[in-house]
Amino acid sequence: MRVYLETFGCQMNELDSELVHSQLSSLGYEFVDRPDEAQIVLYNTCSVREQAEQKAYSRIGIVGQRKKAGERLILGVIGCMAERDGLDMMRRHPQVDLLCGPAELDRLPQLIDNARTAMAASTETQAADRAVGLAPRSARVALAGNRTRRTATLAAAEDNLEALDLSRSFRLSGEHARRRSAYVRITRGCNKFCTYCVVPNTRGAEVHRPPDHIVEECRRLADAGALEITLLGQTVNHYRYTHGTAVSVGGSELAQVGPGLSAFRSSAQSAAGPTSGTRVTTFADLLARIHDEIPQLPRLRFVTSYPRDFGTDILTVMRDCPRICRYLHAPAQSGSDRILKLMNRGYSTGEYLEFVAAALEYLPDAGIAGDIIVGFPTETDEDFEATVALVRRVPFKNNFIFKYSPRPGTAAIERFEDDVPDAVKRARNNALLAVQAEVSAAVHATWVDRTVPVLFDDVREIVAPNQATRGSAQPRVELGWERPHQTGPSSSTPSTPVIQAVGRTPQDLIVAVDCGSREDAESVMGSIRAVRIKAAMPLLLRGQFG
Ligand code: SAH
Ligand code: SF4
Numbered sequence: 001m002r003v004y005l006e007t008f009g010c011q012m013n014e015l016d017s018e019l020v021h022s023q024l025s026s027l028g029y030e031f032v033d034r035p036d037e038a039q040i041v042l043y044n045t046c047s048v049r050e051q052a053e054q055k056a057y058s059r060i061g062i063v064g065q066r067k068k069a070g071e072r073l074i075l076g077v078i079g080c081m082a083e084r085d086g087l088d089m090m091r092r093h094p095q096v097d098l099l100c101g102p103a104e105l106d107r108l109p110q111l112i113d114n115a116r117t118a119m120a121a122s123t124e125t126q127a128a129d130r131a132v133g134l135a136p137r138s139a140r141v142a143l144a145g146n147r148t149r150r151t152a153t154l155a156a157a158e159d160n161l162e163a164l165d166l167s168r169s170f171r172l173s174g175e176h177a178r179r180r181s182a183y184v185r186i187t188r189g190c191n192k193f194c195t196y197c198v199v200p201n202t203r204g205a206e207v208h209r210p211p212d213h214i215v216e217e218c219r220r221l222a223d224a225g226a227l228e229i230t231l232l233g234q235t236v237n238h239y240r241y242t243h244g245t246a247v248s249v250g251g252s253e254l255a256q257v258g259p260g261l262s263a264f265r266s267s268a269q270s271a272a273g274p275t276s277g278t279r280v281t282t283f284a285d286l287l288a289r290i291h292d293e294i295p296q297l298p299r300l301r302f303v304t305s306y307p308r309d310f311g312t313d314i315l316t317v318m319r320d321c322p323r324i325c326r327y328l329h330a331p332a333q334s335g336s337d338r339i340l341k342l343m344n345r346g347y348s349t350g351e352y353l354e355f356v357a358a359a360l361e362y363l364p365d366a367g368i369a370g371d372i373i374v375g376f377p378t379e380t381d382e383d384f385e386a387t388v389a390l391v392r393r394v395p396f397k398n399n400f401i402f403k404y405s406p407r408p409g410t411a412a413i414e415r416f417e418d419d420v421p422d423a424v425k426r427a428r429n430n431a432l433l434a435v436q437a438e439v440s441a442a443v444h445a446t447w448v449d450r451t452v453p454v455l456f457d458d459v460r461e462i463v464a465p466n467q468a469t470r471g472s473a474q475p476r477v478e479l480g481w482e483r484p485h486q487t488g489p490s491s492s493t494p495s496t497p498v499i500q501a502v503g504r505t506p507q508d509l510i511v512a513v514d515c516g517s518r519e520d521a522e523s524v525m526g527s528i529r530a531v532r533i534k535a536a537m538p539l540l541l542r543g544q545f546g
């Protein structure tokens with residue numbers, strides 16, 4: 001059977017898709033690059049903003065048309081929309097055959113099997129139904145309803161998802177030959193319940209994986225050729241594993257439902273457990289273990305950090321471990337204390353600034369990135385100006401800026417009217433992007449004339465100013481056209497295509513190097529090279545091999 005799998009949303013979803021790919025490939029399914037070549041079309045979806053859902057719905061609509069026209073194929077919606085929209089989606093989109101939430105992905109092969117059997121049976125049933133004048137019956141399968149949220153304690157003991165993470169294969173072929181970068185999940189789910197956010201509903205309660213499993217997975221990936229590992233968690237620095245509380249019959253440790261906030265309030269800076277004598281692995285301990293036990297791994301990074309839980313124990317480990325990337329993605333979300341409260345973020349702007357000051361004290365070269373939501377309900381011009389002031393104060397290398405999108409099932413949609421008009425949201429979004437571009441350019445300028453290690457993973461051909469770039473891989477960030485300021489009329493020929501090798505520094509700064517040919521650019525893919533930075537632009541740095 002031929003499968004087409006497309007992914008929307010965050011790195012968690014990218015990793016899930018990779019696991020689904022491994023899982024189905026090992027069962028003999030073949031993956032194809034286009035939906036029209038597939039017998040099974042799977043969309044791994046995101047619910048975080050309405051726009052993300054709409055993108056998926058338009059894809060579902062197109063495949064739905066093919067099914068209506070009589071094509072026999074299985075259309076599956078997996079991931080966060082399957083969880084959030086669940087059976088309602090099945091009702092409104094009769095062409096969807098299969099639903100599978102993120103907490104049920106280990107059972108996807110079984111669901112596909114069921115859908116295939118149901119489809120074969122329904123063809124016969126429908127013929128029989130039609131013969132006697134009955135309406136055709138449904139033949140669809142669904143698994144949503146987050147297991148971890150439903151049975152928070154039992155889930156730890158029957159965590160088949162753990163097996164799914166452990167089963168992944170990483171070979172230096174295809175995309176990995178180029179990127180040599182891998183994700184490793186350390187925490188699933190989220191317990192924060194920021195009022196705007198759908199993730200705690202779609203991903204379930206916070207569950208921490210056993211450190212031994214994580215270290216082992218990192219070791220296998222490094223041995224297989226990964227040059228960079230990114231540890232994943234919605235609040236990755238909230239990781240905390242108490243040993244000896246969840247052990248299977250075979251003696252190995254199991255994923256563990258996260259501790260309550262009290263554990264952090266009492267001992268955020270210490271590796272000691274909440275009860276004396278209990279052995280605990282904190283996030284700082286985990287970072288140090290991976291760094292020390294896998295010396296062959298050149299780069300270790302992590303996303304996404306929750307500002308409030310970021311203790312100096314983590315900063316100390318980062319400072320002392322040179323192969324841990326000096327990169328912190330720690331979203332501020334807003335610069336207004338009033339809005340932060342309504343968002344239930346649990347910190348004030350002052351506390352966020354304290355966190356940044358501590359980070360820069362320990363790691364002066366750190367790349368700091370974040371996310372910001374504009375147009376949260378009741379956000380005034382004054383609130384927005386406070387956000388602008390925060391962005392100007394912190395040396396953010398970049399911020400992802402989002403317009404508030406009311407999400408079903410969240411506290412914000414229940415409590416607050418979405419009262420900031422879309423035109424105002426858009427204007428604030430654009431204004432903040434312009435401010436961020438200035439801040440990014442200033443941060444980037446500090447890197448000119450320095451030599452940095454760059455892990456290359458993309459080749460781009462820039463055709464002409466303001467035109468789209470053509471990368472051989474799907475770009476992870478839109479770079480746009482950025483040339484250093486031209487000094488003379490004949491210093492370049494705008495119509496000549498420029499081939500660039502593109503990669504990232506440990507701070508996650510994007511670096512582009514002009515290459516003589518595509519072959520030259522290809523030759524550095526999947527390797528770390530020293531680059532001398534020559535020019536700084538808002539979105540990227542340009543340099544030469546040095
Ligand atoms: N766990 C991460 C964020 C995960 S969601 C954290 O807490 O930082 C990624 C980003 O999407 C969030 O940081 C937020 O900026 C944005 N986001 C989430 N829900 C949103 C909503 N309803 N409307 C607009 N942006 C939203
Ligand atoms: Fe969503 Fe907040 Fe959890 Fe991040 S921390 S996933 S924004 S609820």
Ligand code: F3S
Pocket residue numbers: 008009010011012013045046047048079080198199202203
């Ligand atoms: Fe989207 Fe789910 Fe990630 S809602 S942002 S894919 S956790």
